[in-house]
Amino acid sequence: MKKITSGLTALIMIGASASSTLSAAEGVQIDHLGVNNTLVRVTGEGKYLILPVQESNDDARINVLVDGNIAETIYVKLARSKTDYTVPFDLSRYKGKDVILDVVTPQGRSTVREAKEDCCWKGISLSDTFDVSDRESKFRPAYHHTPLYGWMNDPNGMFFKDGEWHLYYQYNPYGSKWQNMTWGHSKSSDLIHWEHMPIAIRPNGLGAVFSGSCAIDRNNTSGFGKDAVIAMYTSAGTSQMQSFASSDDNGTTFNIYPGNPVITLESEARDPNMFWNEKTGEWNLVLAHALDHEMLFFTSPDLINWTLQSSFGKGLGAQDGVWECPDLFELPVEGTKTKKWVLLCNLNPGGIFGGSATQYFIGDFDGKKFTADTDASGNVPTKWLDFGKDHYATVSWSDTPDNRRTVIGWMSNWQYAAEVPTLQYRSANTLPREIGLFRMKDGQVYASSKPSPELLALRGNKTVNESSKTLNSTPSLFNLPGICEIDLSFEAKKAKTVDITLSNKIGDKVIMTYDAAARTMSFNRNKSGIIDFSEDFPAVTVAPTFETNGKISLRLFIDRSSIELFGNDGRFVMTNLVFPNEPYSSLSVSADGGEAKLVSLNVYSINLE
Numbered sequence: 090m091k092k093i094t095s096g097l098t099a100l101i102m103i104g105a106s107a108s109s110t111l112s113a114a115e116g117v118q119i120d121h122l123g124v125n126n127t128l129v130r131v132t133g134e135g136k137y138l139i140l141p142v143q144e145s146n147d148d149a150r151i152n153v154l155v156d157g158n159i160a161e162t163i164y165v166k167l168a169r170s171k172t173d174y175t176v177p178f179d180l181s182r183y184k185g186k187d188v189i190l191d192v193v194t195p196q197g198r199s200t201v202r203e204a205k206e207d208c209c210w211k212g213i214s215l216s217d218t219f220d221v222s223d224r225e226s227k228f229r230p231a232y233h234h235t236p237l238y239g240w241m242n243d244p245n246g247m248f249f250k251d252g253e254w255h256l257y258y259q260y261n262p263y264g265s266k267w268q269n270m271t272w273g274h275s276k277s278s279d280l281i282h283w284e285h286m287p288i289a290i291r292p293n294g295l296g297a298v299f300s301g302s303c304a305i306d307r308n309n310t311s312g313f314g315k316d317a318v319i320a321m322y323t324s325a326g327t328s329q330m331q332s333f334a335s336s337d338d339n340g341t342t343f344n345i346y347p348g349n350p351v352i353t354l355e356s357e358a359r360d361p362n363m364f365w366n367e368k369t370g371e372w373n374l375v376l377a378h379a380l381d382h383e384m385l386f387f388t389s390p391d392l393i394n395w396t397l398q399s400s401f402g403k404g405l406g407a408q409d410g411v412w413e414c415p416d417l418f419e420l421p422v423e424g425t426k427t428k429k430w431v432l433l434c435n436l437n438p439g440g441i442f443g444g445s446a447t448q449y450f451i452g453d454f455d456g457k458k459f460t461a462d463t464d465a466s467g468n469v470p471t472k473w474l475d476f477g478k479d480h481y482a483t484v485s486w487s488d489t490p491d492n493r494r495t496v497i498g499w500m501s502n503w504q505y506a507a508e509v510p511t512l513q514y515r516s517a518n519t520l521p522r523e524i525g526l527f528r529m530k531d532g533q534v535y536a537s538s539k540p541s542p543e544l545l546a547l548r549g550n551k552t553v554n555e556s557s558k559t560l561n562s563t564p565s566l567f568n569l570p571g572i573c574e575i576d577l578s579f580e581a582k583k584a585k586t587v588d589i590t591l592s593n594k595i596g597d598k599v600i601m602t603y604d605a606a607a608r609t610m611s612f613n614r615n616k617s618g619i620i621d622f623s624e625d626f627p628a629v630t631v632a633p634t635f636e637t638n639g640k641i642s643l644r645l646f647i648d649r650s651s652i653e654l655f656g657n658d659g660r661f662v663m664t665n666l667v668f669p670n671e672p673y674s675s676l677s678v679s680a681d682g683g684e685a686k687l688v689s690l691n692v693y694s695i696n697l698e
């Protein structure tokens with residue numbers, strides 16, 4: 090059994106544990122004060138107060154009183170008629186102090202007697218441990234990053250330092266739906282194995298901790314120490330404002346700047362993304378002016394005093410919903426000496442296949458102003474980084490080695506992220522990817538996303554090794570080892586379409602079709618398994634293949650509930666969730682309208698060591 094044994098060091102104990110769960114009567118005193126108000130007083134010892142949750146309930150508002158003062162406010166769907174799962178409230182932070190939870194439940198009640206019947210009151214208990222053993226092995230990804238429990242959305246604040254890739258994420262530690270935003274934290278030395286760390290930044294009086302970014306202050310411009318890790322994030326209280334925090338222990342804990350907020354505006358703005366600009370010798374920051382559908386550009390000498398320089402985006406690109414989670418970086422265009430700037434602009438809803446998605450602009454940035462490239466007719470084209478439905482809030486690591494531009498995205502969609510068929514945890518991140526730039530014949534520059542080179546270490550045994558096979562309408566069939574990487578290339582030749590189908594014995598299937606005339610690849614998950622939890626889930630997503638010769642190479646990463654398709658060295662990418670009733674066990678490849686050639690096919694099992 091896996092247990093978190095301390096919220097501050099996040100040690101994980103494997104094996105039986107000496108749990109000291111006390112009954113409510115033994116360490117927790119419950120006083121009902123009215124139909125909607127109950128005091129939960131901690132009278133015993135324990136690292137965690139275990140709270141029972143019922144997913145379908147509304148949130149109870151809980152003011153946590155520590156020695157009589159409100160230390161924090163959390164929102165929990167306390168169980169009323171049944172407990173779906175429990176969540177731990179970490180008491181170790183308040184050791185030696187009096188802790189009372191002042192709970193306001195949402196349900197309209199007529200009598201206190203009725204309110205006392207809620208099953209949460211009997212279930213609240215003290216414990217030194219909290220069980221985080223995986224209870225979702227059917228759909229929890231085997232090799233993608235997920236939180237141990239609770240809700241996760243945007244990856245953010247990522248930086249690389251001293252050989253470690255730090256990943257923060259929007260995290261609710263008190264339930265598997267969005268609420269109580271903190272910065273969860275994981276780190277990795279190989280971008281595959283993730284160590285779960287304690288929560289890095291928790292809400293304070295200014296509000297919840299929304300997305301942001303980190304950078305290393307190499308020249309101590311902020312005065313918080315040479316090489317301090319600086320975080321900029323959105324404090325989301327009554328309004329949204331931007332806050333500063335610094336860390337002198339490589340991002341494990343952060344000191345929140347008492348002078349916050351450091352940027353305020355008169356309308357909704359969030360997700361600050363900052364970086365040191367070598368050319369100008371000052372800090373740049375991009376902020377999403379969410380409802381105005383534009384990005385704002387700031388400069389600063391010290392990460393604290395910021396000056397608004399310009400804005401970009403009004404009327405350009407996809408304009409529905411809100412603009413969120415920007416990123417801005419410069420990259421060389423493949424095979425040339427030219428460098429271009431890439432402005433990532435996540436938006437929700439209004440994505441290419443509905444809901445959330447990542448669009449980007451290519452252009453120039455002089456340290457103050459971003460100017461987008463136009464097409465032959467003088468328009469700024471709309472470009473998408475990924476042509477699946479489950480790829481959002483993509484941003485990059487700062488301070489990476491070898492000038493890499495490594496990104497990761499949230500592998501879900503706001504349309505149904507809270508409804509997907511998992512409960513202990515919700516959402517995974519995509520595999521890490523390397524952004525590059527390539528120019529097409531029409532002069533347009535596009536961004537590619539290649540699987541990060543570290544992912545080659547995932548390759549286990551080669552279970553299929555096939556080459557030079559003619560493809561026709563009789564499907565060529567191969568066994569699949571469940572989770573796997575499929576590496577496949579074909580030449581469409583005379584074929585009008587080439588189908589690649591993953592299926593299992595009970596008929597769940599995913600069909601990927603190359604259309605030679607349209608030069609597109611589609612991904613059909615309409616019969617992929619469990620699809621009925623949201624009417625927005627069934628989908629056929631379509632990607633342009635950015636080629637002119639019918640030669641396609643694909644790397645497909647199949648995990649328990651996701652498929653990532655990287656085409657032609659990352660020139661087109663599709664990330665889609667799937668919830669098969671049992672793992673896909675068969676791969677079929679066929680061609681219609683004429684013969685095609687399977688140039689090579691390799692299937693690798695996944696090495697989970």
Ligand code: FRU
Pocket residue numbers: 242243259270299300301323359360413414482
């Ligand atoms: C994007 C987003 C961000 C915000 C965060 C809140 O998914 O809406 O704009 O900072 O989620 O969790």
